[in-house]
Amino acid sequence: MQARPAPYLDSLNPAQRQAVETLDGPVLMLAGAGTGKTKALTCRIAHLLTTGRARPNEVLAVTFTNKAAREMKDRVGALMGATVEGMPWLGTFHAICVKLLRRHAELAGLKSNFTILDRDDQNRLLKQLIVADGLDEKRWPARALGTVIDGWKNRALTPENVPVADSSAFDGRGVEIYAQYQARLKTLNACDFGDLLLHVVSIFQNHSDVLAQYQRWFKYILVDEYQDTNVAQYMWLRLLAAGHKNICCVGDDDQSIYGWRGAEVGNILRFEKDFENAHVVKLEQNYRSTHHILGAASGVIAGNKGRLGKTLWTERDEGDKVRLIGHWDGDEEARWIGEEVEAMQRGTRGQAPISLDDMAILVRASHQMRGFEDRFLTIGLPYRVIGGPRFYERMEIRDAMAYFRLAISPTDDLAFERIINTPKRGLGDKAQQKIQVAARSNGVSLIEGARLLVAAKGITGKGFKELEKFVAGFDRWHSWISEARRSHIEVAELILEESGYIEMWQNDKTPEGPGRLENLKELVKALEGFENLQGFLEHVSLIMDNESEQDGEKVSIMTLHGAKGLEFPAVFLPGWEDGLFPSQRSMDESGVKGLEEERRLAYVGITRAEAICTISFAANRRLYGQWQSAMPSRFIDELPEAHVDVLTPPGLYGGGFGAAAAPQSTLHEEAASANVYNSPGWRRLQSRAAQRGMTQPAEAKNITIDATAVSAHTAGDRVFHTKFGYGTVMGIEGDKLDIEFDKAGAKKVVARFIVAADH
Ligand code: ATP
Numbered sequence: 001m002q003a004r005p006a007p008y009l010d011s012l013n014p015a016q017r018q019a020v021e022t023l024d025g026p027v028l029m030l031a032g033a034g035t036g037k038t039k040a041l042t043c044r045i046a047h048l049l050t051t052g053r054a055r056p057n058e059v060l061a062v063t064f065t066n067k068a069a070r071e072m073k074d075r076v077g078a079l080m081g082a083t084v085e086g087m088p089w090l091g092t093f094h095a096i097c098v099k100l101l102r103r104h105a106e107l108a109g110l111k112s113n114f115t116i117l118d119r120d121d122q123n124r125l126l127k128q129l130i131v132a133d134g135l136d137e138k139r140w141p142a143r144a145l146g147t148v149i150d151g152w153k154n155r156a157l158t159p160e161n162v163p164v165a166d167s168s169a170f171d172g173r174g175v176e177i178y179a180q181y182q183a184r185l186k187t188l189n190a191c192d193f194g195d196l197l198l199h200v201v202s203i204f205q206n207h208s209d210v211l212a213q214y215q216r217w218f219k220y221i222l223v224d225e226y227q228d229t230n231v232a233q234y235m236w237l238r239l240l241a242a243g244h245k246n247i248c249c250v251g252d253d254d255q256s257i258y259g260w261r262g263a264e265v266g267n268i269l270r271f272e273k274d275f276e277n278a279h280v281v282k283l284e285q286n287y288r289s290t291h292h293i294l295g296a297a298s299g300v301i302a303g304n305k306g307r308l309g310k311t312l313w314t315e316r317d318e319g320d321k322v323r324l325i326g327h328w329d330g331d332e333e334a335r336w337i338g339e340e341v342e343a344m345q346r347g348t349r350g351q352a353p354i355s356l357d358d359m360a361i362l363v364r365a366s367h368q369m370r371g372f373e374d375r376f377l378t379i380g381l382p383y384r385v386i387g388g389p390r391f392y393e394r395m396e397i398r399d400a401m402a403y404f405r406l407a408i409s410p411t412d413d414l415a416f417e418r419i420i421n422t423p424k425r426g427l428g429d430k431a432q433q434k435i436q437v438a439a440r441s442n443g444v445s446l447i448e449g450a451r452l453l454v455a456a457k458g459i460t461g462k463g464f465k466e467l468e469k470f471v472a473g474f475d476r477w478h479s480w481i482s483e484a485r486r487s488h489i490e491v492a493e494l495i496l497e498e499s500g501y502i503e504m505w506q507n508d509k510t511p512e513g514p515g516r517l518e519n520l521k522e523l524v525k526a527l528e529g530f531e532n533l534q535g536f537l538e539h540v541s542l543i544m545d546n547e548s549e550q551d552g553e554k555v556s557i558m559t560l561h562g563a564k565g566l567e568f569p570a571v572f573l574p575g576w577e578d579g580l581f582p583s584q585r586s587m588d589e590s591g592v593k594g595l596e597e598e599r600r601l602a603y604v605g606i607t608r609a610e611a612i613c614t615i616s617f618a619a620n621r622r623l624y625g626q627w628q629s630a631m632p633s634r635f636i637d638e639l640p641e642a643h644v645d646v647l648t649p650p651g652l653y654g655g656g657f658g659a660a661a662a663p664q665s666t667l668h669e670e671a672a673s674a675n676v677y678n679s680p681g682w683r684r685l686q687s688r689a690a691q692r693g694m695t696q697p698a699e700a701k702n703i704t705i706d707a708t709a710v711s712a713h714t715a716g717d718r719v720f721h722t723k724f725g726y727g728t729v730m731g732i733e734g735d736k737l738d739i740e741f742d743k744a745g746a747k748k749v750v751a752r753f754i755v756a757a758d759h
């Protein structure tokens with residue numbers, strides 16, 4: 001077939017072009033962020049097809065997410081126009097393996113219509129096996145074993161070849177139960193997520209004819225984000241490419257961020273060893289980001305020891321420096337970002353207007369999203385959450401809210417059904433049926449039906465005690481709410497504690513467990529803005545209703561992990577505080593492995609930005625209902641000065657706080673000792689700003705930050721509170737002040753959240 005002219009080749013630089021045109025043999029493109037790896041990979045597919053080197057179904061391309069696969073499909077289609085019929089095999093490892101496994105299911109002992117179990121199913125099945133094995137399910141929870149088994153599957157280990165070193169897992173019973181679990185899946189004609197790869201790898205290993213067939217079939221193999229492949233994926237690729245060795249992998253060791261899920265950055269580093277005579281292409285020109293953004297990212301990643309090291313340069317303008325701003329607390333941070341997003345959209349930040357679609361807020365942990373979602377909903381700023389449900393749609397949040405709903409309104413049968421057996425109380429389908437019957441035949445709500453059933457001893461075994469406890473719990477919580485003697489926050493916390501719901505997630509050993517607990521804490525935090533639980537639930541139902549799918553521009557909110565490979569003209573990186581980012585876990589760990597992975601995540605975050613990158617942190621976060629001062633992230637110290645602008649936080653030094661008068665200044669020294677403004681990071685920021693002759697943040701003395709300042713207020717003083725605004729002190733009681741707020745009415749607040757105001 002005659003090669004057609006290829007206009008897409010003109011859009012590539014010489015190194016990329018080489019990577020695209022070197023079609024035979026192994027090719028490795030190892031290069032930094034934004035250097036056009038994905039672009040080159042896409043052109044390579046187009047090139048293979050338009051030159052007639054391969055028919056579409058002879059090309060196998062693996063991407064990391066379904067979203068990336070869709071984008072690549074679109075781009076390949078656009079590059080080729082209508083010249084080629086059909087589409088390559090393009091998708092994630094899992095998506096491609098499902099297809100393969102359906103074809104050869106019988107070789108894995110399955111039928112081609114096998115079902116794929118989700119986590120819940122997986123855990124239920126494991127639990128049965130654990131109990132049958134005589135192990136105490138409380139001490140040896142199914143979820144924990146699920147994680148261990150996933151880990152083995154990531155390493156392509158079937159029960160027969162789990163190494164001896166792992167044989168002590170799960171009280172020495174792990175491998176045995178793993179084998180039983182696999183057998184059970186087969187009888188159910190089912191597999192779990194990890195099996196998709198594992199089965200296909202096993203089929204390839206055990207059936208050389210099948211492997212040979214695919215080796216011939218997939219003439220060209222391409223892999224994006226190669227640095228994040230795990231052992232099973234790596235074996236799968238090696239097996240498939242072993243014949244012709246036409247494999248092209250692209251990646252960046254500095255962006256390996258899935259080590260916690262079994263990814264092995266070593267895979268990319270040993271590529272040249274595995275594939276002899278590999279053609280290695282280095283790309284050094286970054287096309288995405290401005291000079292300052294690139295400089296800031298390079299500065300941070302330089303702090304990692306275990307890296308190959310790469311040079312990156314850009315022809316793009318200097319651009320704006322990375323903006324760095326500290327806020328009083330998380331609410332202030334969310335408020336400020338909301339305003340910035342709106343200002344950028346209008347183009348009032350001295351730039352051309354930026355579409356909301358071109359802006360993203362990238363968080364380290366998904367619980368951070370709640371503050372932004374609430375704020376954006378309040379001000380009517382359209383947003384989308386990428387890579388997961390929105391905060392109030394998450395499972396644990398809906399469960400918790402169902403508890404609150406039922407505690408407020410005992411007739412809420414939907415809430416009852418949702419939580420009657422969550423956590424597990426031995427009240428399965430049978431017991432629930434009895435409750436339904438009792439309720440219906442007496443014309444009462446489900447919880448009343450349950451009460452009748454308990455009274456009539458119509459239920460036996462463990463379920464009886466549990467149901468009795470369940471009903472009594474709700475009676476208690478309902479009366480607390482009606483009496484309103486305890487704060488609604490306390491009631492909410494107690495409900496989640498006493499119901500065993502928190503404990504359920506504390507015992508959860510899956511990687512998602514800690515995140516769910518964080519989300520629940522975040523939920524309790526959200527209650528603070530409301531008078532009572534009822535008001536909060538109304539707020540949530542209103543905003544959720546409001547948010548029914550609107551079209552049009554939206555700002556994106558997602559995790560740093562989910563942002564891999566993407567780019568946005570404007571990026572916000574909030575919550576750069578030690579303990580949040582880097583995560584507490586990575587800081588507690590011995591050695592630097594965890595911390596280096598966090599640093600790579602910082603690098604991924606900054607390099608998503610094309611033109612405007614804003615990093616922020618809050619001086620105070622609420623943790624377990626207590627305010628804690630937070631330290632700016634250690635990564636902030638690593639940002640090279642030359643590429644950073646320190647902004648003056650308006651909430652702290654201007655606006656309401658600017659009005660803070662001097663009387664507290666003598667207290668500052670004392671108060672500051674427990675405060676972020678005394679931290680080395682903050683002091684450095686201040687001195688940097690001073691050196692550059694920038695607006696010097698007003699001295700922190702203007703802020704009352706400690707309970708010691710209580711004596712500074714007397715009845716009649718005008719004060720300011722971040723949430724309630726201006727007000728007048730009416731009385732003082734220990735460290736609490738009675739304040740009549742101009743807008744929010746009478747409130748009792750802790751003195752340290754109050755500053756003096758002059759009007
Ligand atoms: P990451 O490591 O973040 O995944 P990447 O190396 O895959 O980045 P791409 O996403 O392919 O980089 O490209 C980054 C940006 O640079 C894209 O907007 C792309 O269109 C542009 N780009 C890539 N190569 C060129 C080029 N030769 N000329 C102009 N623009 C380019």
Ligand code: MG
Binds near residue numbers: 037038039565
């Ligand atoms: Mg890419």
